[in-house]
Amino acid sequence: MSSMEPSGDGGKWLDAHYDPVAGLYTFSSCVDLADLSGDGESRLVLGDLGSGSSGMKLKVYRGTALMSESTLLDLPAGLVAFFMDLHEPRIPAVAVASGPCIYVYKNMRPYYKFTLPGLEVNTLEQDVWQQVREGQIDPLTLKEMLESIRKKADTPLSVRSLRFLSLEPDEMEEFVQLQKQQPIKRQTVITCIGTLKKSTADEDGVSCLVIGTECSDVYILDPEAFIILTKMSLPAAPTMMDVTGQYDVEFRITVACRNGNIYILRRESDKPKYCVELSSHPVGLVRVGKNMVVGCTDESLQGFTQKGKKLWRVELPAPITTMASMDLPTKGFQAVLLGLANCEVHLYRDKNLLSTIKTPDVVSSICFGRYGREDGTLIMTTKGGGLMVKILKRTAAFEDRDNAPGPPLAQSIRLNVPKKTKLYVDQTLRERENGLAMHRAFQMDLSRLRLAAAKAYVKALESSLTPMSSSLTEPLKMNAVVQGLGPSFKLTLNVQNTAACRPVMNLAISFLYDEGLYRMKNPYMRIPLLVPGLIYPVETFVECTSDKGISDIIKVFVLHEGRSSPLLTAHINMPISEGLMLN
Amino acid sequence: MVVGKQMGLFDKLAGWLGLKKGVNVLCLGLDNSGKTTIINQLKPSNAQAQDIVPTIGFSIEKFKTSSLSFTVFDMSGQGRYRNLWEHYYKEGQAIIFVIDSADKLRMVVAKEELDTLLNHPDIKHRRIPILFFANKMDVRDALSSVKVSQLLCLENIKDKPWHICATDALKGEGLQEGVDWLQDQIKTMRM
Ligand SMILES: Nc1nc2c(ncn2[C@@H]2O[C@H](COP(=O)(O)OP(=O)(O)OP(=O)(O)O)[C@@H](O)[C@H]2O)c(=O)[nH]1
Ligand SMILES: [Mg+2]
Numbered sequence: 001m002s003s004m005e006p007s008g009d010g011g012k013w014l015d016a017h018y019d020p021v022a023g024l025y026t027f028s029s030c031v032d033l034a035d036l037s038g039d040g041e042s043r044l045v046l047g048d049l050g051s052g053s054s055g056m057k058l059k060v061y062r063g064t065a066l067m068s069e070s071t072l073l074d075l076p077a078g079l080v081a082f083f084m085d086l087h088e089p090r091i092p093a094v095a096v097a098s099g100p101c102i103y104v105y106k107n108m109r110p111y112y113k114f115t116l117p118g119l120e121v122n123t124l125e126q127d128v129w130q131q132v133r134e135g136q137i138d139p140l141t142l143k144e145m146l147e148s149i150r151k152k153a154d155t156p157l158s159v160r161s162l163r164f165l166s167l168e169p170d171e172m173e174e175f176v177q178l179q180k181q182q183p184i185k186r187q188t189v190i191t192c193i194g195t196l197k198k199s200t201a202d203e204d205g206v207s208c209l210v211i212g213t214e215c216s217d218v219y220i221l222d223p224e225a226f227i228i229l230t231k232m233s234l235p236a237a238p239t240m241m242d243v244t245g246q247y248d249v250e251f252r253i254t255v256a257c258r259n260g261n262i263y264i265l266r267r268e269s270d271k272p273k274y275c276v277e278l279s280s281h282p283v284g285l286v287r288v289g290k291n292m293v294v295g296c297t298d299e300s301l302q303g304f305t306q307k308g309k310k311l312w313r314v315e316l317p318a319p320i321t322t323m324a325s326m327d328l329p330t331k332g333f334q335a336v337l338l339g340l341a342n343c344e345v346h347l348y349r350d351k352n353l354l355s356t357i358k359t360p361d362v363v364s365s366i367c368f369g370r371y372g373r374e375d376g377t378l379i380m381t382t383k384g385g386g387l388m389v390k391i392l393k394r395t396a397a398f399e400d401r402d403n404a405p406g407p408p409l410a411q412s413i414r415l416n417v418p419k420k421t422k423l424y425v426d427q428t429l430r431e432r433e434n435g436l437a438m439h440r441a442f443q444m445d446l447s448r449l450r451l452a453a454a455k456a457y458v459k460a461l462e463s464s465l466t467p468m469s470s471s472l473t474e475p476l477k478m479n480a481v482v483q484g485l486g487p488s489f490k491l492t493l494n495v496q497n498t499a500a501c502r503p504v505m506n507l508a509i510s511f512l513y514d515e516g517l518y519r520m521k522n523p524y525m526r527i528p529l530l531v532p533g534l535i536y537p538v539e540t541f542v543e544c545t546s547d548k549g550i551s552d553i554i555k556v557f558v559l560h561e562g563r564s565s566p567l568l569t570a571h572i573n574m575p576i577s578e579g580l581m582l583n
Numbered sequence: 584m585v586v587g588k589q590m591g592l593f594d595k596l597a598g599w600l601g602l603k604k605g606v607n608v609l610c611l612g613l614d615n616s617g618k619t620t621i622i623n624q625l626k627p628s629n630a631q632a633q634d635i636v637p638t639i640g641f642s643i644e645k646f647k648t649s650s651l652s653f654t655v656f657d658m659s660g661q662g663r664y665r666n667l668w669e670h671y672y673k674e675g676q677a678i679i680f681v682i683d684s685a686d687k688l689r690m691v692v693a694k695e696e697l698d699t700l701l702n703h704p705d706i707k708h709r710r711i712p713i714l715f716f717a718n719k720m721d722v723r724d725a726l727s728s729v730k731v732s733q734l735l736c737l738e739n740i741k742d743k744p745w746h747i748c749a750t751d752a753l754k755g756e757g758l759q760e761g762v763d764w765l766q767d768q769i770k771t772m773r774m
Contacts, residue, residue: 063688065724331661346662372688373615375662394662395699396710 012396013378017064019414022387023050024059026076028284028322029192029240029446031367031379034081036060036108038089042068042370044379045094047076058096060108063372064389070106074098078193083208084223090204092429097190097211102221113228116213119186122155126184129161133180136270139172141263158186188215192241192255198219199248208247210240218265220247232270240285242292251573252306254292256282262294264308284323286336293336293348295320301338303350312351318342321383324366328376333398336530339363341360345380354398361386385482474504474567476530476558486577487544492537493556497530504530506565518574519543527558544577551576596632607654607674612698614660617718618658620752621681622630622646622657625762629759640664641671648766655679662757665696672705677765678713682731687721690734698737701743712768713740714761721754744768 022499030047038044044061048069056072060078082093084104094105102116104112128145131137137145146161157165160179167175195207208229209221214258216237220230229247236259245251245267253265255272260281261273284295290306299319303311322339326347335349345357345366361382371377376392431438475498483490507527511520520542530536542554551574555564610618625646634687638659646653656663656671659707662715680699682693717728732738736766737745746764750757 014695018687063686275741373613374689374692389688391689393695394665394692547641 001580012393012398013390014359015355016374016377016391017389018360018386019064020382020384020386020390022381023030023048023385024381024387025051025385025525026365026369026381028324028365029078030076031365031381032094033077033079033367033369033371033377033379034092034094036081036091036094038091039254044367044371045081046077046381047072047079049075056098058094060106061387070105070108070110072096072103074101077190080193080195080209082195082209082223083204084206085508086206086394092204092413095193095209097193099189100187102190102193102209102211106282112226114221116188116190116211116219117228119188119215120155121184121186122149122153124149124153125157125161126157129180129184132176139176140169142176143172144270153565154188158184160184162461171206188213188217190214190562192238194241194243194253196243196251196253197246198223199244199246210241210253212245218253218255230270232265234265234272235259236261241284242285242287244287254285254287254306256285262292262304262308274308276304276310278302283320284338286323286325288325288334288336288350293323295323295338299346301336301351314348314351315354316340316346318344321362321364322366324368325376326368328392330375335398337366337368339366339380351400357390359388363388410431474507474560475499476504476568478556478558478568478570480556480570480572482572486575489542489544489574490539490579491542491554491572494535494537495527495558496529497532499532501532503532505559508559508561510557510559511540512557513542514552517546517550517552519545519555534564540555542574544574546577549576585693586601605652605654606676607656607670608677608679609671609675610655610657610681611668611677611696612660612716613683613686613689613696613735614662616660616681616690616693617716618660618679618681619657619749621679621716621718621750621758622655624752624755625653629638637661648762651656651766651769657725660735662737668700669703669705672703673701676711677769678682678706678711679716679761679765680713681716681718681734683719684725684728684731687726689730690726694735701740708742710743710770710772712765713743713745714765716750716752717747717762718750718752720749720757721751 024046026046026048030049032045033042033443035042036044041062046059047426048057048059049235050056052075057069058072059069060067076096076098078097079094081094083090084093091107094113096103096105100116102114103110104114116349125146128142128149132142139462143165146157146277148163150165163174165173180212186389193211196210198206198208206223211219211221213219215239216231218238219228221227222229234255234257236257238255238257239258243251251267253264254262256262260278262276262278262282262285266273278294278296280296280298282294282296286293291311292304292306294302294304296302297319298312299316301316302313305311313385316338318340319382320338321341324337324338327337331395335347335354338348339362340346341362343359343362345359345363346353346354359380359382361384363380364383365381367379369377370390374391374457378390378392380388381389424471454581477496477498479494481492481494482493493509507530509527513520521540525538525540527538528536554572554574556570556572558568559566609647612618614637619638622644623631626644636765638657641658644655644657646655656673656675658668680697703708715732715733717726719725726734728747732747737747746761748757748761750761752758
């Protein structure tokens with residue numbers, strides 16, 4: 001029993017066991033739970049892939065301990081526990097699919113080996129090997145002939161010929177001597193395996209084995225006699241499979257294939273009934289109730305009806321490493337468990353994320369069910385070979401909407417949209433009939449509006465009290481305030497350097513005015529150094545020399561010494577002098 | 584020893600005079616931990632059942648020690664019946680908590696149920712004695728009572744008297760020690 005860091009799953013799971021160095025290398029398709037001793041305590045059965053070329057084993061765990069292991073001859077492609085007969089005590093058998101065979105174990109002892117029927121061998125290929133046997137051709141000629149057969153023939157070459165073609169010239173002679181006396185066989189291999197109840201839906205009812213093969217066939221096998229009951233064909237090689245129903249009544253086999261499609265096979269036909277074309281390849285297939293949930297390589301999870309109609313799609317934060325269903329009949333709870341490459345396991349019910357479990361390593365296989373005496377047990381193996389067991393708390397409840405991303409609830413509430421009134425209908429008709437004229441009128445109005453806005457802007461610029469300098473080296477801003485009733489006015493120009501950090505120097509202000517109307521004390525002033533950001537008030541006095549009650553514009557120029565064009569100009573609309581002339 | 588015999592005589596007298604006091608005990612623990620087997624062992628041999636089947640709901644059993652008579656609520660430990668436990672907390676004057684020491688996987692579940700029990704309002708503030716039986720010690724690879732008490736964090740129980748014994752309910756080993764402790768606890772509480 002090892003302790004683990006808190007897994008951030010909202011306290012729904014108890015950490016029952018974690019062995020980071022269990023040395024288990026397997027996938028969800030090779031893991032099952034079954035009461036293998038008939039004592040009410042479920043065991044964990046795993047097909048361990050070992051290093052991928054050696055050390056393949058069938059392992060059985062009881063509680064936290066490895067109970068038994070036996071060597072497998074070939075890589076396991078799938079493993080299922082199933083009831084093959086009605087004998088008492090009711091103890092399930094274990095079927096391991098590897099290569100072209102199914103190895104059946106009873107009481108964890110080898111019991112039966114089923115081999116898929118051989119495939120038709122290319123007659124030309126057979127003739128060539130016959131000639132080799134008679135010593136008529138040498139290995140190099142053999143290679144040439146096989147290569148030409150491979151290019152032309154409809155029937156693919158046998159594994160032996162393909163192996164031969166991949167050899168280096170110096171290895172050929174030995175290979176030929178070793179092989180030439182054996183008859184040529186062509187075998188397919190099993191890619192996936194599932195179970196299908198024979199005639200009752202009972203928990204411990206007898207089940208048929210359903211297998212998918214590399215040459216795109218699906219076989220249903222009788223569990224007692226191991227004869228092929230049904231053969232069905234698919235357009236591509238199957239990779240994952242879900243089976244539901246009963247063989248004698250009605251069944252449905254959902255198969256994900258290597259061409260990126262999902263096909264649905266039914267009892268009455270040996271060809272797929274429905275097809276779902278996915279936008280990217282499926283990596284996991286789980287049935288939840290009547291719907292299927294598919295995980296794809298584009299980091300998405302998608303829901304479909306059993307007829308292949310798409311229901312929803314959610315994006316995931318990382319690629320999927322494995323998928324399994326979480327079925328808790330006592331609580332009427334069904335969901336999908338997703339192992340992700342970011343060391344998280346996500347639990348989805350439909351498109352809602354219910355809970356997230358953080359794992360210390362990337363999970364490579366998931367299995368949920370009754371283990372030992374605990375119904376809600378989650379078993380995971382990790383990429384590094386670890387074994388992790390979590391038990392769902394008795395009191396755990398999953399809120400459908402806790403932190404689920406997606407559309408807010410309000411979106412699905414129907415709005416009370418009022419009925420279309422006569423006025424509405426009339427308006428719609430009018431819009432339809434006079435569309436062109438209405439559009440033109442709108443464009444005309446829009447142009448007018450723009451013109452009016454431009455005019456107002458120009459006017460504002462001309463008379464504005466807050467003109468700006470557009471010079472990049474001397475960005476300046478100025479506004480003018482006129483105070484007084486006349487005839488004497490005080491003119492305050494607030495000058496500001498709007499540059500971020502550079503001061504402005506050598507500036508001057510000069511005024512241009514009607515000398516018959518106004519008199520100014522000093523129409524030319526120097527401005528001190530302008531520190532950025534500060535406002536410098538520059539004051540001067542203007543006297544109105546006319547008593548005729550008229551006013552005019554005074555133009556202000558901000559100049560830079562040595563440059564003729566002003567940096568900034570402003571027009572000040574002088575108010576009418578209301579005061580009396582004193583002199 | 585002499586004292587012990589005298590005590591026994593006194594207790595018997597008390598028993599004959601009908602002075603024996605009844606104590607309500609709750610027997611809790613996960614399913615298959617051996618609760619029913621243990622209680623069956625504590626009953627007089629003529630009243631013992633031969634076959635023990637998983638308890639449904641709960642059953643009420645009685646047994647006597649030298650000076651006390653116990654009424655035991657043998658609760659079912661199956662998940663779906665565990666929510667019944669709390670309805671009997673108020674009546675309980677002592678708790679026997681049974682653990683399957685060979686079930687390492689579910690030690691966390693036993694701990695979870697124990698913690699829920701200890702935090703229940705009807706238990707939390709009472710000085711109620713708890714007797715732990717680390718049962719099935721005969722099974723190969725069973726955990727020791729020390730290891731069980733570590734995994735259940737029993738040292739954290741500060742406000743209640745508790746005691747743990749390793750037992751083999753099939754042979755009845757270790758049970759007497761526990762029941763004696765329980766009897767002493769109840770007697771000191773009543774003085
Ligand atoms: N080896 C061994 N087996 C035991 C021991 N105690 C009980 N058992 C067995 O464990 C199984 C369960 O015992 P029960 O007494 O029914 O368990 P329980 O705690 O009452 O279970 P529920 O009523 O379901 O809560 C039975 O098969 C017993 O024979 C023990 O000390 N050692
Ligand atoms: Mg019982």
